[in-house]
Ligand SMILES: CC(=O)N[C@H]1[C@@H](OP(=O)(O)OP(=O)(O)OC[C@H]2O[C@@H](n3ccc(=O)[nH]c3=O)[C@H](O)[C@@H]2O)O[C@H](CO)[C@@H](O)[C@@H]1O[C@H](C)C(=O)N[C@@H](C)C(=O)N[C@H](CCC(=O)O)C(=O)O
Ligand SMILES: Nc1ncnc2c1ncn2[C@@H]1O[C@H](COP(=O)(O)OP(=O)(O)OP(=O)(O)O)[C@@H](O)[C@H]1O
Ligand SMILES: N[C@H](CCC[C@H](N)C(=O)O)C(=O)O
């Protein structure tokens with residue numbers, strides 16, 4: 001509980017209209033989450049204006065609203081906390097409301113186009129093996145030790161994030177490992193968080209719909225390193241940076257703290273040498289002054305995962321985890337849901353489900369697939385709607401170049417027409433295809449069934465873009481959809497000589 005006056009004092013120019021004596025029991029910007037004594041934050045969003053939900057919030061128990069609009073109408077008895085700028089007000093008030101939870105735990109933030117989720121899972125495993133209680137916040141879910149909670153954004157907004165951190169603190173987490181998306185950095189969702197270790201994985205094209213240029217996108221990522229540089233209550237902060245990536249330099253330039261660099265191709269503090277990518281994993285040697293050399297046989301494969309391992313090891317070293325604990329986890333770590341995940345349904349060919357949804361992701365994953373494939377690669381992939389359109393033909397080109405059979409399909413079309421997305425994907429496919437086998441099937445289920453139907457013994461069917469997702473977002477709503485489930489159904493249907501429509 002905090003008094004509304006306390007909250008108002010945090011914001012220059014704030015004014016309380018109505019009862020000044022009220023106590024605030026919670027802060028929410030979603031009317032559906034409001035309870036008794038809540039301060040309801042009215043956000044004019046992209047889709048709807050939060051001011052429309054004031055009455056609903058009042059019925060649900062909200063005692064006050066936070067707004068920038070003096071002319072707003074509220075039910076009798078409701079207090080208005082009027083501020084000049086909403087985001088700045090939230091950034092000041094919400095961490096204060098929860099007593100700055102991030103100050104009581106060590107926080108590891110991971111940014112970069114690809115590899116954040118994978119790095120976060122490996123880091124979590126290492127820290128837990130070292131005996132710490134770990135919270136995780138990222139694309140797939142929120143975790144507090146073994147307990148799992150749903151999540152809607154990779155990095156939640158400041159209201160949900162601070163609330164989550166407060167619960168983690170109250171449950172005694174020593175560490176929080178969190179993915180920090182470029183949207184979150186641009187929108188200050190991580191305000192009030194003092195990071196102990198900030199990790200940069202890589203920067204390649206994505207989200208140009210939002211950031212417009214790669215430069216803006218890079219500078220948004222660099223804000224994580226501005227955060228880690230800010231003076232605060234924490235000691236011993238470190239920036240862990242991939243210096244094989246050209247943007248690594250920019251991240252380091254923003255990081256006024258200790259640096260721990262990692263690379264395969266460049267000189268760096270932490271290096272992987274003698275890298276061999278195999279079907280079931282990758283063998284390499286890790287080199288760092290603190291332990292000399294560490295020979296490893298990973299159970300996850302692809303050069304990109306060697307980089308993800310180095311990000312996680314860099315974070316663990318920055319947090320002074322012993323090399324023995326690190327090695328023990330790397331030798332046993334098997335998978336991250338939906339990332340290069342093998343689907344075993346008794347078939348005589350391989351099926352892999354992967355979350356590659358950027359040009360770099362598609363390229364990395366298909367190159368890895370090529371290294372391990374015994375026969376043909378049949379790739380099923382699409383591009384999300386309401387997202388960076390410029391990546392569509394590029395992903396089409398890469399799939400056509402690196403797979404033997406391409407089946408272009410829908411990812412999450414969201415509000416867009418699936419066929420128009422496919423037109424843009426196909427433009428890239430056609431440029432590159434030569435005489436390769438190419439099909440276009442908008443229905444993702446049919447596309448997966450078709451790939452399975454086409455597969456011959458020892459082929460590799462690779463289904464890209466949706467990984468762990470168990471839904472598909474269509475214009476008319478969201479349906480249950482799970483690539484792994486559908487792939488298993490397709491194998492079963494093929495065995496029984498049935499088609500796609502018979503087994504749903
Ligand atoms: C562009 C963007 O960042 N949009 C975010 C924004 O949504 P919005 O502006 O559309 O909000 P809105 O739906 O119009 O709602 C406005 C207000 O009305 C409220 N409302 C709405 C309905 C209702 O019944 N009652 C109610 O009170 C909402 O809670 C909100 O406060 O505010 C929402 C609440 O915080 C976010 O969930 C939403 O993220 C959307 C879902 C999104 O897709 N974001 C993507 C682009 C994103 O942020 N992605 C990155 C990951 C990228 C990566 O890892 O590659 C991420 O961190 O997830
Ligand atoms: N280090 C990497 N470099 C390039 N591609 C990668 C890397 N790690 C993973 N990938 C590819 O990107 C996909 C997504 O990986 P992951 O979920 O770890 O990334 P992410 O950064 O969390 O993505 P998102 O931004 O959607 O949350 C993987 O399924 C794989 O295809
Ligand atoms: N964090 C990414 C995830 C993309 C996943 C892909 N399946 C899609 O829907 O485009 C985004 O929101 O752009």
Ligand SMILES: [Mg+2]
Nearest residue numbers: 116117139179
């Ligand atoms: Mg992620």
